[in-house]
Amino acid sequence: MTTRLLLLFSLAATVLLSSPVLAEDVLPSWRAGAARDAILEFVEQVTDESGPHFVPPKERVATFDNDGTLWAEQPVYFQLFFTLDRVRAMAPEHPEWKTTQPFQSVLENDMDALMAGGEESLIPLLLATHTGMTTDEFSATVSDWLATAVHPVLQRPYTDLVYQPMLELLDYLRDHGFHTYITSGGGIEFMRPWVEAVYGIPPEQVIGSSLEMEYEVVDGKPVLRKLPELHFFDDKEGKPIAIQRFIGRRPIASFGNSDGDFQMLEWTAAGDGLRLAVYVHHTDADREWAYDRDSHIGRLDRGLNEAPGRGWIVVDMKRDWEVVFPFELEEK
Amino acid sequence: MTTRLLLLFSLAATVLLSSPVLAEDVLPSWRAGAARDAILEFVEQVTDESGPHFVPPKERVATFDNDGTLWAEQPVYFQLFFTLDRVRAMAPEHPEWKTTQPFQSVLENDMDALMAGGEESLIPLLLATHTGMTTDEFSATVSDWLATAVHPVLQRPYTDLVYQPMLELLDYLRDHGFHTYITSGGGIEFMRPWVEAVYGIPPEQVIGSSLEMEYEVVDGKPVLRKLPELHFFDDKEGKPIAIQRFIGRRPIASFGNSDGDFQMLEWTAAGDGLRLAVYVHHTDADREWAYDRDSHIGRLDRGLNEAPGRGWIVVDMKRDWEVVFPFELEEK
Numbered sequence: 001m002t003t004r005l006l007l008l009f010s011l012a013a014t015v016l017l018s019s020p021v022l023a024e025d026v027l028p029s030w031r032a033g034a035a036r037d038a039i040l041e042f043v044e045q046v047t048d049e050s051g052p053h054f055v056p057p058k059e060r061v062a063t064f065d066n067d068g069t070l071w072a073e074q075p076v077y078f079q080l081f082f083t084l085d086r087v088r089a090m091a092p093e094h095p096e097w098k099t100t101q102p103f104q105s106v107l108e109n110d111m112d113a114l115m116a117g118g119e120e121s122l123i124p125l126l127l128a129t130h131t132g133m134t135t136d137e138f139s140a141t142v143s144d145w146l147a148t149a150v151h152p153v154l155q156r157p158y159t160d161l162v163y164q165p166m167l168e169l170l171d172y173l174r175d176h177g178f179h180t181y182i183t184s185g186g187g188i189e190f191m192r193p194w195v196e197a198v199y200g201i202p203p204e205q206v207i208g209s210s211l212e213m214e215y216e217v218v219d220g221k222p223v224l225r226k227l228p229e230l231h232f233f234d235d236k237e238g239k240p241i242a243i244q245r246f247i248g249r250r251p252i253a254s255f256g257n258s259d260g261d262f263q264m265l266e267w268t269a270a271g272d273g274l275r276l277a278v279y280v281h282h283t284d285a286d287r288e289w290a291y292d293r294d295s296h297i298g299r300l301d302r303g304l305n306e307a308p309g310r311g312w313i314v315v316d317m318k319r320d321w322e323v324v325f326p327f328e329l330e331e332k
Numbered sequence: 333m334t335t336r337l338l339l340l341f342s343l344a345a346t347v348l349l350s351s352p353v354l355a356e357d358v359l360p361s362w363r364a365g366a367a368r369d370a371i372l373e374f375v376e377q378v379t380d381e382s383g384p385h386f387v388p389p390k391e392r393v394a395t396f397d398n399d400g401t402l403w404a405e406q407p408v409y410f411q412l413f414f415t416l417d418r419v420r421a422m423a424p425e426h427p428e429w430k431t432t433q434p435f436q437s438v439l440e441n442d443m444d445a446l447m448a449g450g451e452e453s454l455i456p457l458l459l460a461t462h463t464g465m466t467t468d469e470f471s472a473t474v475s476d477w478l479a480t481a482v483h484p485v486l487q488r489p490y491t492d493l494v495y496q497p498m499l500e501l502l503d504y505l506r507d508h509g510f511h512t513y514i515t516s517g518g519g520i521e522f523m524r525p526w527v528e529a530v531y532g533i534p535p536e537q538v539i540g541s542s543l544e545m546e547y548e549v550v551d552g553k554p555v556l557r558k559l560p561e562l563h564f565f566d567d568k569e570g571k572p573i574a575i576q577r578f579i580g581r582r583p584i585a586s587f588g589n590s591d592g593d594f595q596m597l598e599w600t601a602a603g604d605g606l607r608l609a610v611y612v613h614h615t616d617a618d619r620e621w622a623y624d625r626d627s628h629i630g631r632l633d634r635g636l637n638e639a640p641g642r643g644w645i646v647v648d649m650k651r652d653w654e655v656v657f658p659f660e661l662e663e664k
Binding site: 058135179188192202203204206210213214215217221222224231237240241244245246247248249263266267270 | 390467511520524534535536538542545546547549553554556563569572573576577578579580581595598599602
């Protein structure tokens, strides 16, 4: 290549690559304030090659809780809505459910009776709807459900109920060389069919709870069958354990919304160098829901107490988010 | 940008990106033959955007067994050598080991007595040397050991005993957009400290066996402590199960050397589209070891029987590899 050509190439590359991004252009659904500033400042510092806090791209791991952090979780976890819908859909093949609890309560739409037994009492529903089939069959069932199911309160498809500011944050972090992982208490196999399209998070970056599986060869064709036994519950202490097992690197940034995320944030924040630990606090009863210390879902108590003293960021959804759900943008 | 500049830019990009690679230049330690041809042909087909077998880069997942596939495994798994060396190093703190089996056999260098009890009898050694410490402490111990330990037969550092043709294959696949994962029966935490430097495989692409862990806060600092209980054994049926759990995509290419890899190859080969399933067959008693059906390590029996009928490739190390270990290149 001639010197002249090289020069032109370099010029052209500069033009193509260096359109500057102003701080106002990024995270547009985040209102100016301490939370947004802390995030921008952190990303700037860990990506500044000449600064003291630089982190190489391969170590830029950010982990996100899902329920209540990336999408809504009220009035109950969406995976429970899936479970109830599946019980109704499968009921014709199980006439005995009409007179067997907890199935009977589901079929009679008696949510009070159903929830009275606590989370333990829901396990038979989970096993009936999440096990026995192959992983491929389950994945297809989840996709089919999401294509038609509607949230009973907000009357929207569930995948509409993701948080616009968090979608922008995921993109922003990835644009800055971060690897964005989900670390959810929900099921890995329940998330994988849709999180790549919705969040841009590929299957290999989804960590969550899981059931045991069995490898079986049926008519010469191998399948993986989901078994009625818990393999791993990815909550509380489970989150840093799963992060270590799946990723083998400590995140430099973590995002959660409940005490179930406390240990993940603690583990992240305790690493060497600059770290970012963020709680999303549900404070907006008008646009979403307002809940924390006493909530039956996504309880945030210890986290609220300790976040300030630990230097963790608490995002106040009502104060810090200009937009909550993506559909608000269309309505504007 | 002017049209002229665009044209020059495009020209320059063409010059920079299209230096052609001849088939003879790749996989130089592989001798010409059916195995090498099958690998090259497969990669060419799945990366040909205009062809019928094109696979998008994100789905180009290749999984590799470690012991006997990427590095040697004779006369016993290297992780067992690590275990024995650790028993010797820790013995001063455990005077009772002098008269307690199986520790006594290790300290007396009586390998026959040690191995007579079968693999089960080695478990106390594994627990004594792999549990109780934090993940960070264990990782440092593995790194320290590798820095000084020498293979008792080949008198080389263990990380010298990786297979040069497989290193070239890993690079070649990654150069073609593949994501290369380890799926080993060995311990995840034993591999992660060194596989990135040696194979170019980052921690988040290491799948293997694992012990339970405990999250604990010591003097305000969280640690992950390794517990004396097996969490998952990544062998045989466990390999496709772990692949599903960690990656959530079915590999399009898999590489193994024993019947412990059979189900991984079967699961890979049974996917839709073009697939590559490869066995490395240890046939070279001069340069490495020759073993298969009757070996106590890396037994390959069913795999040898069924590979031809299933269209799986069997690499004959003696016939197909010009070089086995990287140090042979320096000696040439």
